[in-house]
Amino acid sequence: MHAVRWKKVFRDLASHRFRTVLVVLSIATGIFAVGVVMGGRAILLREFDSEFAASVPLNADFYTMPFSDPIVRRAREYPGVAEAMGRHSASLRYRWAGADAPRTLSLVAIKDYDDVTVQRIVPETVRSWPPKRGEIVLERAALQVGKYEIGDTLEVETRTGEKKILTVSGFAHDINAVPAQFVGSETGYVSFESLPDIGEAKSYNELLVAMTGTSLTQREASLLAENIKRDVLEENGITVLGVYVPKPGSHFLGDIFKAVSLLLLALGLLSLLLSGFLVVNTVSALMAQQIKQVGIMKAIGGRASQVTWMYLGMVAIYGVLAVLVGVPASAWAGQQFIEFAAGVLNFRVSSYVPPDWVTTLEVGVGLVVPLLAAIVPIRLGTRTSVVKALTQTGVDSAAFGHGLVDRVLGLLRGLPRPVALSLRNTFLRKGRLLLTLTTLSLASAVVMSVFSVQASINQTTDDLEDWWRYEAQVRYERQTDQAGTERIIKGTPGVTEVESWVGTTVTLDRPDGTTAEGLNLIGTPYDTTFIHPTMLAGRWLQVGDEDAVVVNTDARKSEPSLDLGQRVTVEVAGEKRVLRVVGVVKGQFGGSALYMNREALTVLLPESGITQTLIKMSFTDTASQRRALDEIETRLDDANYRVVSTRTTAQFREQIASELGILVAFLVIMAVLLAAVGVIGLTGTMTINVIESTREIGVMRAIGAQHGSIYQIFITEGLAVGFMAWLIGAAAAYPMSYGLVSLLSGAIGLPLSYHFSLTGVGSWLGIIAAISVLASVAPAFRASQVSVRDAIAYE
Amino acid sequence: MSQIATPGSSDGALLRLRSVFKVYDTGETPFTALKGIDLDVHTGEFVGIIGKSGSGKTTLINMITGIDHPTSGEIVIDGTPVHDLGENDLARWRGRTIGVVFQFFQLLPTLTVRENILLPMDFCHMWAPRERVDRAMDLLEQVELADQANKLPAALSGGQQQRAAIARALANDPPILAADEPTGNLDSKTADAVFGLFERLVEHHKTIIMVTHDNDMANRVRRALHVSDGEIIEERVHRPRAGA
């Protein structure tokens, strides 16, 4: 390696520091993007999966009337059951100094925190664990919603309307608890001893069961759950209020995870492609610059293969340097990314070390991709005949210079001389231009698509707004007197109109013989003005409908038998009823729902009374709406109506936006990365153009060109490329964003409303113009420093 | 005694060209730059090629060095049919047989003067690596540049750069040196020194073919070929001046 030709390679690297940095950065950007994205994805899935598996997720969750330890023991011994445990759960309203309105607490009480066998809970920062009497440990996702601190007090309202104090004594993590920011209620853990203090019985009312078998199907899990319900609970006189059987092995955020991981995969592949382009581009430019030296070396006895190896060696060195920069950088950024993801998706990370294959991939991207990308340009350079190499000034310019471009440019006579010259330069380096343009266009397309995805998400929430024609809603613990509650609510200042609905949970008989528990059946007036359903198929409810139901897309997705025209059997309040699906409406992020005429549903229920009240208000600002709703809750409380939750429509919209916001955040990360790749690519191209035009610049300086006009030339060139990339990118963004939105819709299981963001297209034009100018300034500065002497020395 | 080279009497010629044609493909009408060149050069000759700009001098010398291929005709140098060689064999052959000197010196800018001279030896695997440095220094002494060995080309004057380029052309001890206007970019005093260097090399049995448009130089070579419009139209032979 101490042969002279290798000395030349090292000297070239050292003496063209700017170029070396540029090429190394281009490759490192590829490594970085691939490393962050693929590594991030791998760590995300690995950490999430391992924590999820270690948590012993439940396969069936039974909500029941009180029971005690012998039942748990029986459940544990039941064939097919791996673990079973009982706990007490309750949903209570509470006030906290950090929030101006009452919030909902999903309370969990466990007898022995050292023996949690299903859905494990991990204490994180706790003053005492397990929680002592009078204390509560919050699930840490609460911190995403408010600034809870150890020592804060929560004023809990008991079932009998009394106010009791619980003191926050720490934070724990439960990967299976639905994070507070998604449901609008915080999960908290208390000891069994605290239960009587807050008006709850010291008994179990929830049975959690984990089943044996690693590849359990949903059907098997449902069947076993039904048997346990019958043999363990009902046989022993325990009434079961509801059963929840999740898809075995899947987390409730699984869909979001799938979407995020798909996005990351797409981004990873895209960055791989882009970094390949960047390398081809810079290496082609390098060869163009070195072509004369290649000719000289061949003239003094160098064989094409020897010269090829020299340049491959050079690229390999670039690769090694890029790996040294890119791998640690991506490890660092990957950790930031995972920390962010672990926060919003609420999981714990035990190791930030990416799997070996990711590191291998990064090294491959750093070494193999550049070499593969470089082979063609290097071979083209070293195969050029000696005469051509010695007489050539630029790439292909001779063949291209007198062609179409000059003729077209000749027509544009009005252009100022420097502008015409730079346009000509732009088109002359067509090969490089094509690659830079491809890179930048792709980046532009992705960025504009991201704008459109964001716009689509906004559109979706706007469409929700269109569905909801009310400002707030109140839900009651049980069926409640319609006239009484409506009178109180109507009497509250700001309320203009109210409507009462009744809801119940029903069990659906599936065609395969299993049942689906806990579907929401909602009775609404057929002529309601409080919602404006988005019909996807069939029709809405009509007067006189008795057995007709309209289902939403969530219900149809989880229970495919609920499709238009189908007759389905459901068990309502212990009686089997056959219902007819007459319409499908778009889901509202509120889960599965079946709608039927309120009067028809009331007939099927043993008790009379309503379960929720929808409220229209004259207030348009959310603060006043919230205050009015609090006043309503206080008045209902005073009249002894038991409220389980209240929410303003605006508040719910926020919640949904925050859930979808995760996707947007990931998309933004994606866009920023790609834009960075684009900037580096453009800077590289501009620099190489300057180097190649050294002679022209010298001549221009010799005939009196000022710094200003040289800046103008290169910045115009940069802008021309940026503008073309914007144009192509905008055209590509339409199909791309449409695809992306359908992909996301599929992944999260909800139809997003597509909206192409013209604002995004406009903003990107501004941004890319700024980027183009920035990318051209450094090269233009170099150009302005070229002296006439340098230019001539370049021959 | 006169040494007029006549076609046919080429036995023992180091370099032999027969009906060499070169046609450039320039878009619509092909351009014939060499129109059937016949030429013999013997070992130890110092041949000058003169002619107006555009007459085909560079094209001709590029045929000889194998830097470019003839469209038709034969070129045999030291027994090797150059016109038949592929790029790779040509490069190796050229490295050992012909030293090329360019008008613009063409030293590699990031290598020192000495390293520039080592490069052809490296490419052609000539000499044992440890001998190479000694040899490079010898060559630099011959061209009186030993004290500049570790400088980069940019730090040298034009004349010094051209002398370094000549030393590089001699690196593999080729029998033939081909130079295309080697003094074209030098002032007359430096040009003189470079010319003197060539004369000394001829004394040491090198064969030199040099393109020049300097008539004064042309008068000082032993044999001058006048090229016009792609043909050798005149040939002058001088007796050695110092009455050798």
Ligand SMILES: Nc1ncnc2c1ncn2[C@@H]1O[C@H](COP(=O)(O)OP(=O)(O)O)[C@@H](O)[C@H]1O
């Ligand atoms: N690559 C080429 N393509 C087309 N024509 C060429 C090429 N190289 C040289 N020529 C033409 O061939 C003729 C001879 O050129 P050249 O050998 O360079 O002349 P000289 O060296 O005597 O000035 C000139 O008319 C020139 O324009």
Ligand SMILES: [Mg+2]
């Ligand atoms: Mg010439």
